[in-house]
Amino acid sequence: MMRRNPDYASEALSSEDVVSRLRARLENVAVERRERFGGRENSVQYVDLWIRPERSQFLRVVDELFAIDFPHFHVISGDDVGENILLNYHFSLFRVAARGGRVGVSVCVLVPKSDLKIPSLYDRIPGIEYSEREMREMLGVEFEGLPMKGFIFLPEDWDENVKPWRRDEEGLSPDMIRDLS
Amino acid sequence: MSAKTYTVPIGPVHVGLKEPITAWLDLDGERIVGARVRPGAIHRGIERMGQERNPIQVIYLAERICGICSFSHITAFLRAVEDAAQIRVPARAQYIRSLVLELERVHSHILWAGVACYSIGFDSAFQLGMLMRERVMDVLETYTGNRVNYGVGTVGGVRWDITPEVDTVVRDMIRYYRNEFSAFYDIVTQDPVAKARMRNVGVLSYEDAIRHCALGPTARASGVRCDLRWSAPYEAYGDLDVKPVVPQDYVGEARGDVFDRFLVRVLEVYQSLDIMEKVLDGLPEGDIVFEKSVVKVLSLLKKAEGTGWGIIEAPRGDDSHVVHLTSGNENLTWWKVRAPTYANAVSWPIMFIGNDLADAPLIINSIDPCISCMERMLVTDAGSGNEQILTREQLLNMSREKTRRMMPA
Numbered sequence: 163m164m165r166r167n168p169d170y171a172s173e174a175l176s177s178e179d180v181v182s183r184l185r186a187r188l189e190n191v192a193v194e195r196r197e198r199f200g201g202r203e204n205s206v207q208y209v210d211l212w213i214r215p216e217r218s219q220f221l222r223v224v225d226e227l228f229a230i231d232f233p234h235f236h237v238i239s240g241d242d243v244g245e246n247i248l249l250n251y252h253f254s255l256f257r258v259a260a261r262g263g264r265v266g267v268s269v270c271v272l273v274p275k276s277d278l279k280i281p282s283l284y285d286r287i288p289g290i291e292y293s294e295r296e297m298r299e300m301l302g303v304e305f306e307g308l309p310m311k312g313f314i315f316l317p318e319d320w321d322e323n324v325k326p327w328r329r330d331e332e333g334l335s336p337d338m339i340r341d342l343s
Numbered sequence: 344m345s346a347k348t349y350t351v352p353i354g355p356v357h358v359g360l361k362e363p364i365t366a367w368l369d370l371d372g373e374r375i376v377g378a379r380v381r382p383g384a385i386h387r388g389i390e391r392m393g394q395e396r397n398p399i400q401v402i403y404l405a406e407r408i409c410g411i412c413s414f415s416h417i418t419a420f421l422r423a424v425e426d427a428a429q430i431r432v433p434a435r436a437q438y439i440r441s442l443v444l445e446l447e448r449v450h451s452h453i454l455w456a457g458v459a460c461y462s463i464g465f466d467s468a469f470q471l472g473m474l475m476r477e478r479v480m481d482v483l484e485t486y487t488g489n490r491v492n493y494g495v496g497t498v499g500g501v502r503w504d505i506t507p508e509v510d511t512v513v514r515d516m517i518r519y520y521r522n523e524f525s526a527f528y529d530i531v532t533q534d535p536v537a538k539a540r541m542r543n544v545g546v547l548s549y550e551d552a553i554r555h556c557a558l559g560p561t562a563r564a565s566g567v568r569c570d571l572r573w574s575a576p577y578e579a580y581g582d583l584d585v586k587p588v589v590p591q592d593y594v595g596e597a598r599g600d601v602f603d604r605f606l607v608r609v610l611e612v613y614q615s616l617d618i619m620e621k622v623l624d625g626l627p628e629g630d631i632v633f634e635k636s637v638v639k640v641l642s643l644l645k646k647a648e649g650t651g652w653g654i655i656e657a658p659r660g661d662d663s664h665v666v667h668l669t670s671g672n673e674n675l676t677w678w679k680v681r682a683p684t685y686a687n688a689v690s691w692p693i694m695f696i697g698n699d700l701a702d703a704p705l706i707i708n709s710i711d712p713c714i715s716c717m718e719r720m721l722v723t724d725a726g727s728g729n730e731q732i733l734t735r736e737q738l739l740n741m742s743r744e745k746t747r748r749m750m751p752a
Contacts, residue, residue, distance in 0.1 A: 168550045168554045169550070170553065200579070200580070200581040201434070201576070201581030201582045202579075202582050202625075204431060204434065207575065207576045207577065207580075207581045210426075210652060234553075234569075235556045236681055237665070237679060237681035237685070238679075241667065241676065241677045257569045258567060258568045259574070261576070262575065262576055263574055264571070264574035264575040266575070266652065266654065268650075268652060270650075287556065289554060289555040289556025290556070292382070292685060292686075292688070293681075314382065315382065315386040326388065326391065327390075327677075
């Protein structure tokens, strides 16, 4: 699929249109629309979407977002959820298009611990570098195609087999945690 | 690149900030030809600490992420918790949150403008900035009792109301800044030396700002018309007409250099004063919190299940907090914080290339981390193996000397 030039859409689609478009093109992908309220009348001010594709559909979802607007990347959040690592990619569409036009998009992907890999988005969005490196060192996810493999936040002498945010045997052992009094 | 280059590490960093950075600059003579950045020198594991605390306790932890934009962080955090637990905030509390956010923006931008002037040797403007910043800190102290971590936000609202006395001191402050802040406005409109030091220095193009996900004044200075107060109005901004401040609307073009970053921040101070006045004029009557009993709030939060995302326009750019609450667990299941410098620092290597070493302090400062993050630097002559330690003072002196060379005799 042809890559979108690094420019933002100048006109926003409504969040309903974005949902319809994603649902039409991405069969079997759950899309949740969440309204955010504010102001004196506590009315809808903007909308966040939560998309939950399978890992195999992840790049298709990202490509569909690119076809709508250059997705401004915020951060990856995540957790160790048993057999899987959960990664939530947080984006904005229509960042510059209109007052109240921004649509927040969180793409939530489960990556099995038995095959802890996901394609890197670094070649599409260079600004994602720190976040992918952070998730690599904190949760042990391998981002395929990410050229920088060094620690970004952990100390240089950290044991790279220890992943601080993991809840299993690869995480911190009790003797590594200093409880505050 | 010539055969003889120098590698200059800048760091380690100041312990008081969320965004400590070390940069290695490759030099050809005085010219920067390459740059690498390594953050995380004092990563405190604050997100993991949050997993052992309930949301009310985490407010006071989140406040300590940053000394300058402490309220921005807790507002983003609270909005994430309120999103996960589906809590609506009363209108009066939303207005008060917006007021404190703007007070913080004025504080941050004035501090930044003063320090930027200091780094180019404009000491009188630096002293003036430090003097002016006291006024907004006094106002924050009058309202909250504190000058840095205000302890004013809580889940579903705020803890203190705006009294007539607070209203008066805020309006007095607005009048003061409208009269006195013009000194900084004059710097960006009239001072030829300041312009010479900042124009075409540390350039970040519009395209690079997008690709590298630049935020806030850094992105706006590159011409990106982004501002969450406009594109995704939160709190009281839904009732206020806030437009992104971009250089092309004022001087016809955006060059994305340090000068434009200065211009954007100066204009945003005036914008914040207007916003604060509108907030006070339109402050709705009513409750300041959705539930006064903290015990009831904690009980409700313990039953909540879900992931929430809070995102606001902090002084340095958009600040994201994401939390997950699990029903039956009173503590946060997990919490992710993305402070603005986390994103803006990715653009630093691009800004450095082609500039002089003497411009490095100004470029580092231009995205608004703390200039005092630079404790010392080590210069290595790769060709001869010579090493030379440059202190922060020496580095600053190089920057100031460059300004002096531009001054008329």
